[in-house]
Amino acid sequence: xxxxxxxxxxxxxxxxxxxxxxxxxxAHYYMGRAQNEAKATLGLVVExxxxxxxxxxxxxxxxxxxxxxxxLLGKNGPDGNTPYLNEKLRQIALSxxxxxxxxxxxxxQTIATSNYRDEDSFLGRNFSFRPYFSEAISGETSMFHxxxxxxxxxxxxxxxxxxxxxxxxxVVTVKLPADTIEREWHDLGRxxxxxxxxxxxxxxxxxxxxxxxxxxxSPDVRQNIIATRQFPVNELxxxxxxxxxxxxxxxxxxxxxxGVPYAYLANSRPLSLAGWHGIVLTPVETVQQQVIRTLLLxxxxxxxxxxxxxxxWQRRTNALQLMQFERQQREMLEAKVQERTVDLxxxxxxxxxxVTERRATEDLLRKSQKExxxxxxxAALGQMSAAxxxxxxxxxxxxxxxxxxxxxFMARNxxxxxxxxxxxxxQMTDRITDISHHLxxxxxxxGDKLRVIDVAEVIDETLGIVGPQLxxxxxxxxxxRPNAPILALGGKLxxxxxxxxxVTNALEAMSQDPKPLIELGIEEREAEVDIHMRDYGHGxxxxxxxxxxxxxxxxKSSGSGMGLGMSISQNIINDFGGALKVANxxxxxxxxxxxxxxxxxxxxxxxxx
Ligand code: ADP
Numbered sequence: 263x264x265x266x267x268x269x270x271x272x273x274x275x276x277x278x279x280x281x282x283x284x285x286x287x288x289a290h291y292y293m294g295r296a297q298n299e300a301k302a303t304l305g306l307v308v309e310x311x312x313x314x315x316x317x318x319x320x321x322x323x324x325x326x327x328x329x330x331x332x333x334l335l336g337k338n339g340p341d342g343n344t345p346y347l348n349e350k351l352r353q354i355a356l357s358x359x360x361x362x363x364x365x366x367x368x369x370x371q372t373i374a375t376s377n378y379r380d381e382d383s384f385l386g387r388n389f390s391f392r393p394y395f396s397e398a399i400s401g402e403t404s405m406f407h408x409x410x411x412x413x414x415x416x417x418x419x420x421x422x423x424x425x426x427x428x429x430x431x432x433v434v435t436v437k438l439p440a441d442t443i444e445r446e447w448h449d450l451g452r453x454x455x456x457x458x459x460x461x462x463x464x465x466x467x468x469x470x471x472x473x474x475x476x477x478x479x480s481p482d483v484r485q486n487i488i489a490t491r492q493f494p495v496n497e498l499x500x501x502x503x504x505x506x507x508x509x510x511x512x513x514x515x516x517x518x519x520x521g522v523p524y525a526y527l528a529n530s531r532p533l534s535l536a537g538w539h540g541i542v543l544t545p546v547e548t549v550q551q552q553v554i555r556t557l558l559l560x561x562x563x564x565x566x567x568x569x570x571x572x573x574x575w576q577r578r579t580n581a582l583q584l585m586q587f588e589r590q591q592r593e594m595l596e597a598k599v600q601e602r603t604v605d606l607x608x609x610x611x612x613x614x615x616x617v618t619e620r621r622a623t624e625d626l627l628r629k630s631q632k633e634x635x636x637x638x639x640x641a642a643l644g645q646m647s648a649a650x651x652x653x654x655x656x657x658x659x660x661x662x663x664x665x666x667x668x669x670x671f672m673a674r675n676x677x678x679x680x681x682x683x684x685x686x687x688x689q690m691t692d693r694i695t696d697i698s699h700h701l702x703x704x705x706x707x708x709g710d711k712l713r714v715i716d717v718a719e720v721i722d723e724t725l726g727i728v729g730p731q732l733x734x735x736x737x738x739x740x741x742x743r744p745n746a747p748i749l750a751l752g753g754k755l756x757x758x759x760x761x762x763x764x765v766t767n768a769l770e771a772m773s774q775d776p777k778p779l780i781e782l783g784i785e786e787r788e789a790e791v792d793i794h795m796r797d798y799g800h801g802x803x804x805x806x807x808x809x810x811x812x813x814x815x816x817x818k819s820s821g822s823g824m825g826l827g828m829s830i831s832q833n834i835i836n837d838f839g840g841a842l843k844v845a846n847x848x849x850x851x852x853x854x855x856x857x858x859x860x861x862x863x864x865x866x867x868x869x870x871x
Contacts, residue, residue, distance in 0.1 A: 284557055288560075289549075289550075296544045299544075312534045314443055315535065316534070321420060332426045344373070348378040349378075355377075361438070362384065365432055398433040406419045416473075420435065458537065462493065524545070727758065731765070738780070764831070801847065
């Protein structure tokens, strides 16, 4: 806002200066123009008055040359022609625009007149007191201006002597009425004054100026006016005009009329009549009004222009501010984006590192898991070792006995019996080979890949592995074996490992049972295959159902259980894309269920090889 007032202040100052200068120019211009117009008007008016006077001047001489009038005024005196001559004068007056034309005899008495018909006709009136009579009777043509004593009308009186041969016999006078000249001034739009040699306003477009004096009259002048009865001298009140020169040909003229002050620009010019002046008055107010009107217009235009400039300036400022604001916003946004990008890059780098670490951890985990699985398997073997060694020792003992027997029979030359014993030895060896074959396979490092396996076959082989254990416990396994292969996805050795764990746990749960029984079944569903294993042991307490598959969870006394078997088993089955679950049989014992996927229903992320 601060920045807004400064230009306004400057603009106001400039505007004031401009206004002052404009006023000067306008006043000068309109004053000049008014004067030019006034001068032109004055020229026309003065010219017209001069012309009118010039036109009337020779007329009395012309009339005087008429023999009829000479005769009338001559020695013979008036005859019967007088009415005719009166009429003739009337016709002349009408034709030249004179108010009166009249003839006076030597004494100044009117003998014939154009206004003979009027009530206040000049006939018989004596005008010897008028200078135009006295001058003409002495042989001069004369001109006189006065207020008519009879008519009360102002006019120019032109007169000439009437000669009868060489003798002056009378005077003819023609009166040019002042108002016929004044009438022409009405439409000029200015006030006109014609002042005589004494400063008396004889004619004016303004009636109230007429017969007023511009300045007080001197006593001589007053005396003369009284003597010639030119004007009623008491009515010639001065206008009390004050003038100031404002140019070479112009003055500023001030006067007060009936208490009202007037100010004019006055231009004056002399007439052909000696001492007379024509004056044109232009009201100063008119000029000032023109100046003010022009200035107002110019002012309005200037204000409009200033407002337009201000609006433009304001808009430009707003636009600049908006642009600046937008630029700042953009820069802020860019800075933010950059900041975020840096953060994001850092986060990305972190994430990348985390991913790398996670991969390494996963690799480690997989490796550990593998090792764990192997360890678990070896642990299972360890658990089974007593039963296995028993299983091997038994035939070995028998082999030893049968070998001794065979040797005895051969010594006795009982070769058939000896062969029988050797055959049995062979069978026993086969059995041991069988066991070791199973165990060797079981101990092998399993592969990672999923294959299509025959679930029934895997169960058969598992039962082969745990055979010694089962026998050492006198356990019975009831396997409802299907004839056809049951195919599922998994790893043979790893599934064997799971099943061995399950059998081992079942036997341990039934360790108190003299005749343990394990039931095995296979259930085929649309996409999956379930392997159920039920025992008749103590089952799993409800509160630990969730914990059975946790690593290192065991209910067995230290030394006999690590708590890893079921945890490893569940991991193995999960790796197959299947599930391992436990439940209690409503009557007795636990039921473990291994669920495997059938081929063709492979998990989308897994490759089948
Ligand atoms: P361990 O056999 O070393 O204890 P496991 O992970 O194999 O470890 O088993 C964990 C626990 O699950 C066992 O301690 C036992 O309490 C329970 N369990 C597993 N199998 C059975 C079963 N067939 N009957 C009852 N309890 C079982």
